[in-house]
Structures are given as C-alpha cells and as structure tokens.
Amino acid sequence: MALARAESGVGATVSAFWSQVHPVFMLPPLAASLFGAILTTHFTPSLAILHVVAIFAAVYTAHLKDGYVDFHVRGEDDDHPLSEHGCRVGLAASTATFALCCLLLFVLVGWMAVALTLPTWVIAYHHAPQLDTNPLTATTGYPLGIALSILGGFSVQSGTIAAVPLGFALVFLVLLSGIKVIDDAQDYDYDRSIDKRTVAVTLGPQRAYTVAYGLMVAALLVVVAFAAARVFPPTAVLAAVAFAAVALVARRATPDIATMLLIRGSYVFLAVLVAAVWFEPLAALV
Template sequence: MSLLRHDRGVGGVARAYWSQVHPVFMLPPVAASLFGAILAGDGAGTATTTATAVHAVAIFAAVYTAHLKDGYVDFHVRGEDDDHPLTERGCRVGLVASSALFALCCLLLWELAGWLAVALTVPTWGIAYLHAPQLDTNPLTATTGYPLGIALAILGGYAVQTGTVSGVALGFALVFLVLLTGIKVVDDAQDYDYDRSIDKITVAVRVGPARAHRVAYGLMATALVVVVALAVSQIFPPTAVLAALAFAAVALVARRAEPELATMLLVRGSYVFLAVLVAAVWFQPLSRLGI
C-alpha cells in the first residue's frame, strides 16, 4: 500500500511528511523548552547542552505527532478537510516514527537528566496523540491542550538542567498556560459557525462568541497582571514587565480586529512576549545595575 495519495517517489514521501511541519505552531513549544533551560541559569547542574537538545527534539516530536494525528482524523476519519497528502497507512507510519523518536528521546533524557525531566516530558506526547479525536471535543481539554503542552515544555526544559522544578519555573509555566489559553479561545471563535454545525463544543459554542471573547481577554489580562506582580515582587526579573507591556499593546489592537486577524496578531504577540521574557531572564540588565 502506498504512503501517499497524490505524489510518488522518495522526494514525494519527503515532501508529504515535511508538509506536516507547521512552524507557526511548532516553534513556540520548542522555544519554550529552550526557555526553560535558559531560566535555569546558574542553577544548572551536571546536565549538558546535549540533554537540552534532546528535550527540544522530544517536544518537536510530540507536536509533530499532534499535527499528523489531527490531519489524519480530520481527513480520513471525520471527512472535515478537503485533502491530505498521506494515505491512512502513511499517517500511521508517520505516527509510529514520530512516537518512536519521542520514546528514544525520553530514554536518553532518563540517562542524561533523570526521572523528573522524563515525567514532565511524557505527558506532552499524551496530549498530542489524544488531542484528536478524544480531547478536542471538550471545551476545557480542547482549549488548554496546546497551552498545557507549552507549560510542560518550560518545566521540562528547566528540570533537564537542574533536576528540580522551582517556584519561578512554575510561575512562568502558569503565565503561559493562562495567556495561551486566552489566545486559543479567540482562535476557536473563528470556527464558531462550523464547530456548532458539527456539534464540536468549544468555549465559543458553549457560551457564545461575545462571552468567549470576554473570557479570552480576561485570561490574557490575568496573565499579564501576574507577570507584573511577580516582577514587582522580584520573583521575575524586573524587565519582564516589558514583555507584559508589549503583549498588552498587541492585545488592545487585536481586540478591535475580526477573529482571523485577531488570532494572527495575538499569536505573533505571544512570540514577542516570549522573546522579551527570554531577554529579561538571560541578560537581566537591570539587576546588573543593582536595580
């Protein structure tokens, strides 16, 4: 049986599997893994750069599994998508390969970083594999799956370096969980009419688009307030406030935009938010001046 529905040859196989790499949604989890390692800072123990790289690959494999499984379910099972480059067999082969890569990374992490890093990494594959069709039909799990994966990537990246999880790491993980959950609610609202027609219960379908947007921006505002509060209390670096201000500016613009544009702005804004936090943690310029 063929792996491909349209293309042929080795090049076609490579193109088909590469088509399941979606940088917009795959880069943030990998970046979150690296952010966790940066957050460890001077607390890093005997873990090596190799362990950090292995954790980042594990997170990539988990997210790739999610996209491949989601495409398989939406096209071959539900018939929602118009096309897909892989046959059912091709999807299953890809899922086995990505899951095997993830398992290999976990075995390496056990040797390189210890059990806690593995314990925080394994659930990311579970969230990825079960996203469709199990978790994406419930408004809570459908909305929080991706944000929870990001939070676990931060904690896992931190644990790879230190063998522990600190309050600071938990604080950053919580902030991203809440902020990205808000963004996901806005994203899901784009498909309100379609999701309602197929009885897919998202937050927007459950409470209505207008109330869903209020919930979404309330969650995002809560996350930003937490960042400022923890920065003022010197748990986060003081310059983390700049990340909150940058995202708040984007959110104010996005709130007046239509759903598709709002989602694009908020997703890009989350990249800026993460980038500024990375700089705040890595350089901590104000702390060096004694502020």
C-alpha cells in the same frame, strides 16, 4: 502500500511528511523548551537539544494525528497529503523518536525530566479525537503543552523544579488559553454545525471573547505581581506592556486577524521575557 496519497516516489513521500511540519505552531513549544533551559544557572546544550527533539516529536505527532482524524476518520478536511498507512507510519516514527528521547533523558537526567516531558506526547496523541471535543481540553491542550515544555526544559538542565519556571508556566498556560479561545472563534459556525463544543460554541462568541481577554489580562497581572515580588526579573513587566499593546489592537479586529496579531504578540512576549532573564545577571553588575 503508498505513504503519500497524490504521487509516488521518494520526493513525494518526503514532501508529504514534511507538510506536517507547521512552523507557526511548532516553534513556540520548541522555544518554550529552550526558555525553560536558560532559566537555570547551568546550561548544557546537548541536553537542551535532546529535550527540543522530544518536544518536536510530540508536536509532530499532534499535527499528524489531527490531520489523520480530520481527513481519514471524520471526513472534515478536503484533502491530506498522506495516505492512511502513511499517517500510521509517521505516527509510529514520531512516537519511537519521542520514546528514545525519554529513555535518554531518564538515563542522563532522571525520572523528573521524563515525568514532565511524557505528558506532552499524551496530550498530542489524544488531542484528536478525544480532547478537541471538550471546551476545557480543546482550549488548554496546546497551552498546557507549552507550559510543560518550559518545566521540562528547566528540569532537564537542573534535575528539579523551582518557583520561577512554575510561574512562567502558569503565565503561558493562562495567556495562551485566552488566545486559543479567540482562535477557535474563527470556526464558530462550522464547529457549531458539527456539534464541536469549543468555548465559543458553548458560551457564544461575545462571551467567549470576554473570557479570552479576561484570561489574557489575568496572565499579564500575574507577570506584574511576580515581578513586584521579585520572583520574575523586574524587566519582565516590559513583556506584559508589549503584549497588552498588541491585545488592545487585536480587541477591535476580526477573529482571524486577532488570532494572527495575538500569536505574533505572544512571540514578542516570549522574546522580551527571554531578554529579561538572559540579561538579569548583567543588570546586577551595573
């Protein structure tokens, strides 16, 4: 049975599977895993890579399953590069890769690392058609995956968990949930026509924007509070300032432009936090 829908051959099949790699949405979970790893005092590259591969497999599963459901099950998409059989083969391969990574993590690190990594695949596989129809789970699924990536990346290195990664996980869960509400608002008319209950459909666009920016403000206030309490490095406040500047511009933009700005603002937010954590030991020597 053919794996690609449009063409046959090895090149077409590889291209079809590669089309399910979406860097804009895949890079943040992978970066979150590495961010969690550098929060520890001892960094083992091989373990970090193993966890990154597990997270990649989970996110790939999400994209593959989402495309499969939207095209082959719901008929919402106009096209999809993989056949139904190809989607199932891809899901089997990504799931097997994830399972192998979890097995290795259990052997090399312990049960906690697996306990914090396994839910990422559960969220990914069940995003469509189960979790994406409820306003709460449709909004928090991806942000929760990011939060778990941070916690898992830390636990893989340390074998435990601590207040700092928990704090950062909370911040990203709340911040990215706000961005996701704005992202979903782009599809308000279509989602409403098919009774897909996003926050925008449930509350209306204007109330959804209020909720979204309220969540983002709350996340930035948490960063400032944790920095003041010395849970986060003091320079973490710069990340909040940088993202706040982006959010102020996005507030006046259309949902599609706002989403683009806020997603890229979250990259800047993460980058500044990485710098704050990475250079904190050096600051202590000055």
